[in-house]
Amino acid sequence: MQITINGKIVEAQAGQTIHRAAKAAGIYIPTLCYHEKVGAAGKCRVCVVEIEGSPALQTACSVEVREGMKIQTRTERVLNSQKLIVDLLLSTGTHDCLACDQNGSCELQDVAYYLGMERGSFKYADVESVKDDSSEFISVERSKCISCGRCVAACNNTVTNRVLDFKYRGHKADIAFDDDKPMGESSCVQCGECAQICPVGALTDKLSKGRARRWDVEKVYSVCPYCGVGCKLELHVDRKTDRIVRVTGAEGAPTNNGMLCVKGRYGYDFVGHPDRLTTPLIKENGKFREASWDEAITLVATKFAEIKQKHGADTIMGLCSAKVTNEENYTFQKLFRTGIGTNNIDHCARL
């Protein structure tokens, strides 16, 4: 079907919301509570638009398109309404961007930028930063929370961990872990889904704090090195330091659709760890000494040849690995079968 957005004719599909149709046509309608994964909540009202023939403003995240619908996203009435909402949010939280880890991928920042707003204009209470750093991997800054409900929906309906909920009402409304425990003392398993879906800096990855600005990192797709589910990862790499500064789950991936567990998301310290082996080592008199690749490889090839000649190829055993790639397991077994001449190859599939 065809609809008109801001005077432009746009193709849309039946059942699509206005927001999705606009997004497909490259038209930005701000959203804060809506996220593709947890669906429309219709709470934040920042996605309001004017629809011809409709007296009140409508939420683009929840209203479906109709043939011939005429929509305006940037009328004065729409913008004023959005500004009021954002003004209220900015006035009731510590939305300081300078050292915020979300800076650069904050959706509240995006809306403020879109509306040209620096800070809130209401002054009805002092707002102080309220932090909960009790969890190993996730920082909670309640004063940055905008009560959008994405984390609550994700915790309960996506990863089904059932830890997060809302407590209290009105100005005191806030997220709670279990029966309002500090996050680190709650039953939270720190899968980090909440931090990944939080639109602002209220729930952030602790390990990433201060490690790189959002716009300085490059995302590289990989696959989780831990269990066999094969969750697709986005490794956020700071090219200047050649380090992974954050790991997120790839949204839309058929295996995990953005979800990860605590290991997959936060267990990446091993990659650039100072204990990594950096040079071949040869043991002499019970102690390792550094060696060149050429020396080490020559020793390995010579010893294998010697043992093969003296005792037969079948006295040599190879253990390939459930942690290296297909390509590398292929070359390993090929080396054993064609080079050493034995089928003594196994790995710890059983262990």
Added chain:
Amino acid sequence: MTNDIAGLDKSDVALIIGSDTSECHPVIAARLKKAAMDGKVKIIVIDPKRIKMADFATIYACQRPGTDVAVLNGMMHLIIKNGWEDKKFIEERTEGYEALKEEVAKFTPEYVEKISGIPAKTLEEIAELFGKAPTAALYYAMGITQHTTGVDNVKSTANLQMLCGNMGKVGGGVNPLRGQSNVQGACDMGGLPNVFPAYQKIGDAAVQEKFEKFWGVKLSDKPGMTMTVAFDKAHAGEMKAFYIMGENPMVSDPDLHHAEESLKRLEFLVVEDIFMTETAQMAHVVLPASSPAEKDGTFSNTERRVQLLFKAVNAPGQAKHDWEIHQMIANKMGLNWNYTKAEEIFDEMRKCTPSYAGLTYKRLGFAGMHWPCPNEEHPGTPVLHIGKFSRGLGLFTAIPFKEPAEMPDKDYPWYFTTGRVLQQYHTGTMSRKTPGLNNLAGPHVMISVEDAEALGISNSGKVKVSTRRGSLITNAFVTKRCPKGTVFMPFHFAEAAANKLTINALDPIAKIPEYKVCACKIEKA
């Protein structure tokens, strides 16, 4: 898995047996929990521990460790008795049914209760829920396989799923959840002693000829030995050299004293790894390799989905890709290898690996693809065995019940069982480098409230755990999730290595050690 992850909410019932899913496969667990919460799938959990998945289950049953065959036979007994079996499926797609029927006839609920401890009434409820379900899936992990009856257990799961006609359809299947990122791929690539890539049998004349022609060398047609057997032979002085890539048997093997002694007796040990592991410390030569974040390549996951990895950062120092190391050794041995990137290896591999033949890096793209994929027009195979099993007819096997190798007795009166916890992985080489994960999960032994009270053991108090192999002292984790008479210990921790206590008793066919059952003694330390 015979089925795919995306299809797991298409079942009416999901039976989880021998898988602590939320600890070991948390993202699959999340999907199963959601399916249960949304009312799409009813979950049955059968596990000696009252695992978290039991909180989402319609029925939970606690069996004694090592009694899975009896439990599954008991389910089949009731399903047949009540006429809930899929007669059409049995008739058209299977053979050996009569022998199975005869074997399970004696597994009445009362008999099964005696063996497994599952009340007869609970087994009846399980059989009814499962047997009457239009489509039911079965999920298992090492709780089924790490037994001296591992093969029997696996065959029993297949018996049940064929009996109910749950094979070859969306939402059904026998679904082993694999425990390591590329354990599926390592098997697919021929990282096993009896097969070339894609499970083509060593010793089969046509297969031998194919690979000799493809690789251009004469090949041994004698199947090799499994790792567990090789360790025994090394212990006996019959093995001379091991080349270990990215594995840490000094923490993961059963009866570690035996494993250590075996490696010490080798003339030459090469270890290729990213860290100085417990195993690498014993090597004569250590070769520094690159981590998954430092390389291009592919992993094959538990649902047979082949997915691409891309290099994100550089490997440290002089560390190299594993394939580069293999190539250097191969060329030093006089083979002429010329790979310049992982994709070239993949393209060679798929030429001799029929199930991967149609996969290319380009086709794998963002989502990856399921093997078997025989040609470049083939869309991949999310669900196996639709219409026909690979062997033609599905074979029922009558499986008698056998007890574990070592049962609790007067001297060692508890069941000792091992596994993983959410926050750690395998031997800890990778996960233990993150301090936060260590703060969340350190060495411990899970013990029931009843046993702890009887022994005066408090939560976090010190406990001495002993078996006939050895003993160690660790912290108690007193929990209602553990049944009386059973203790559970994670095996991640070298300093309190559960595998110093486990028994080196193997399944006669798969040679998998019985990590899930042995006898132990616990004392307040």
